[in-house]
Amino acid sequence: MHMDNYIQVVETGGLRIAHWGDNRPVPPDYVFDALKGVDVLIITIDGSSHILSYDNIAAAIDRIKPKIVIPGHYYTKGASSVLTTLSDASEWVGRQPNAKILDSARLVLKADEVKKMTGTTVYYFGANFTTK
Numbered sequence: 001m002h003m004d005n006y007i008q009v010v011e012t013g014g015l016r017i018a019h020w021g022d023n024r025p026v027p028p029d030y031v032f033d034a035l036k037g038v039d040v041l042i043i044t045i046d047g048s049s050h051i052l053s054y055d056n057i058a059a060a061i062d063r064i065k066p067k068i069v070i071p072g073h074y075y076t077k078g079a080s081s082v083l084t085t086l087s088d089a090s091e092w093v094g095r096q097p098n099a100k101i102l103d104s105a106r107l108v109l110k111a112d113e114v115k116k117m118t119g120t121t122v123y124y125f126g127a128n129f130t131t132k
Contacts, residue, residue: 007034015114067117071092
């Protein structure tokens with residue numbers, strides 16, 4: 001029961017956005033059924049594979065098929081505790097064929113543009129975070 005958590009799905013502005021959280025790598029089929037049609041997947045990705053391995057992440061993305069993946073729950077200097085065992089997500093992001101490194105802590109998505117996207121694009125906030 002150590003890794004039981006929950007996944008939130010937010011539907012707003014014509015987009016379905018899922019936040020994976022600290023969940024086990026292979027949830028039951030009914031979870032994946034609930035994630036059908038998700039446009040944006042925020043999923044735990046960090047170089048230490050603290051929660052999910054790169055293979056787990058690839059399998060989830062392949063099964064959900066989101067238009068956009070945003071790494072979450074990774075080490076960010078200045079925002080994370082110095083005692084954390086997390087790493088950043090730059091290694092994983094660097095392996096993705098369609099990755100965009102953001103230059104701020106803000107990302108604006110327009111549903112009509114997202115719906116036209118083919119394949120999966122990764123948006124990575126990197127070391128950017130909001131303090132206010």
